[in-house]
Amino acid sequence: MSQIHIVALAGSTRKDSYNKTLIRVAAQLAEESGARVTLLDLTNFPMPIFDGDLESGQGLPAKAAEFKRILDTADAFVIASPEYNASVSGVLKNALDWASRAGAVEGSVFSGKPALLLSASPGGLGGLRGLNHLRDILLNLGAFPFNQQLAIPSAHEAFEDGGLKDRLTHERLSQLIMEFGSYASKLQIQEPALR
Amino acid sequence: MSQIHIVALAGSTRKDSYNKTLIRVAAQLAEESGARVTLLDLTNFPMPIFDGDLESGQGLPAKAAEFKRILDTADAFVIASPEYNASVSGVLKNALDWASRAGAVEGSVFSGKPALLLSASPGGLGGLRGLNHLRDILLNLGAFPFNQQLAIPSAHEAFEDGGLKDRLTHERLSQLIMEFGSYASKLQIQEPALR
Amino acid sequence: MSQIHIVALAGSTRKDSYNKTLIRVAAQLAEESGARVTLLDLTNFPMPIFDGDLESGQGLPAKAAEFKRILDTADAFVIASPEYNASVSGVLKNALDWASRAGAVEGSVFSGKPALLLSASPGGLGGLRGLNHLRDILLNLGAFPFNQQLAIPSAHEAFEDGGLKDRLTHERLSQLIMEFGSYASKLQIQEPALR
């Protein structure tokens, strides 16, 4: 199977974000399973909050353009999304909104690309409700959100030394990454090659 | 590309159901695009309303078992779902619930199988809210609901002579069926064949 | 505060249903807080699966009419809903669908009436996803789903002697019932009486 290129990011800019830790674990597992991974940190892509007048006046901000160009190179996405008030974080929503606007690259950077949704949250549901919203958003952007996902509850106790404490959760994530990689690889096939 | 087998059904037992008409149009388009299609009519699969005690006592009812065996032969599903009170119909929910229970065949009959969601409704949203619920249900069953869907509003005026009156809607459906077929074919690939 | 009349039901017909146990606990708490409660068992309201042709031919089935007449007497509802495949049970959806159709009583039996949503499920989420769907359905029917709800996970271990084992969960339910009763009482006020 040809190597796929995954762009991985967390929907948080906090330095010690549980979701940053989670996306690093996921990115490493994806590399171990044979994918090429570009790990983005939204901290490095500060963008103004989207405003239609700002866009009309100045076009895509430089960091949004840079972000969009990197997303454009992806075959697939892995996103670890914190849950704020039963939805995605403002920083993730804003970055996805800018990346959905015209400019920097031609066409949609999401369309037809598989996306794996992960979350970690101190609460008992693990950020599940945020993933429901993220799934809706990615569907609207034309991506293929993978049918399975992983929401890790009690996130404040879930990580140790940059990894997942619980062996079963780690194995679940590892298995999920492999299945997602297989799904993403299949979707990447050009049809004539199938015949 | 090897031929895929689609099981198509409408979530209604009404004789002149808009969704029965819609699924017939979709089934024909799928056949024209090269798929093999089995078109089911839920009218032919009368099942009792699911009840845990009934299941414990008698197992899977005969018609549920027959329904499940046919779903098991599918590579992919196309479902045209009416919207009742912002959700799926009771008859569709009940059939899917029985088909998710143990018996008749081994394992899940949904898992890993792509599903295309269609709806027609007299209302202005075309049954969209019912499809949101159907998507959740199919995700939970392990299927891959396709990212695009079609919800046809003003269904009482949408059909004529067993087809869609509006040419653009017909073309949109035709295009959607082709894209879904391509998606389903890719997912059906066995990985070793890719190398 | 004038006494309110609550119609309470579980979305299951299984004899030892967790949700039947839960609704009995809730009904008793509601009575203790001063409400009049009618506890329905869907087992006593067997209805055919909704079908538009059946309705056209025979109108509302007798049991659906009886069910609807009782709902019509309610000031408020409490529903304990099992989760089947990330949604409500077929038996509950079907009963609500019939009750939303014309016949037996004038007008909607749901419109403007508060509804408290409860669930119990063996899974880790307690039936939460089913409640999301039930909330959508009740909103569409014109009811006022209460903003707080209770989803009890690990339902197979949650009950003992017809009550909730865990004292904190029992207190949470008791508090919820009181707050819902207060909400329902306020909504019942006729405006001229306020002046």
Add this chain to the structure above:
Amino acid sequence: MSQIHIVALAGSTRKDSYNKTLIRVAAQLAEESGARVTLLDLTNFPMPIFDGDLESGQGLPAKAAEFKRILDTADAFVIASPEYNASVSGVLKNALDWASRAGAVEGSVFSGKPALLLSASPGGLGGLRGLNHLRDILLNLGAFPFNQQLAIPSAHEAFEDGGLKDRLTHERLSQLIMEFGSYASKLQIQEPALR
């Protein structure tokens, strides 16, 4: 009935935002129905994108504190929310997130307060999917999202001279505001006054 205080805002900072126009119409109707209305423009409350480290270091930003103090004075909310990528705008999500954090005032500024959801969008669904997410968010914040809402499609053709072109839509909004006002007034009643 005692006068209620409504805080009204649009989820957009664009100068000619459809949702700003819509919220102005709604605010005027609310005043005409007897409410006191404070109309906020998010343009006047520029806040950094929420970041946990920023919050730990500096606490609530000044504009977020000012925003939160005004929300705290509300008995009820009316929000007109644009839809970006099937969800709420980043600017609205971010403002609500900051307002849900500790600081400036004691307790939650949303809890127990009714909220009316409106939207206008150039698309055919009128921003409906954004309202679904906004409803989830407000529920999580402890508010009471009103069961009815209004999503205005083809927003680019819907307004004229600062008002709604279509008389029926205007009347629908007017009726909705009155019904919401009645709901909000009832919820505001202190129980002892009822006896």
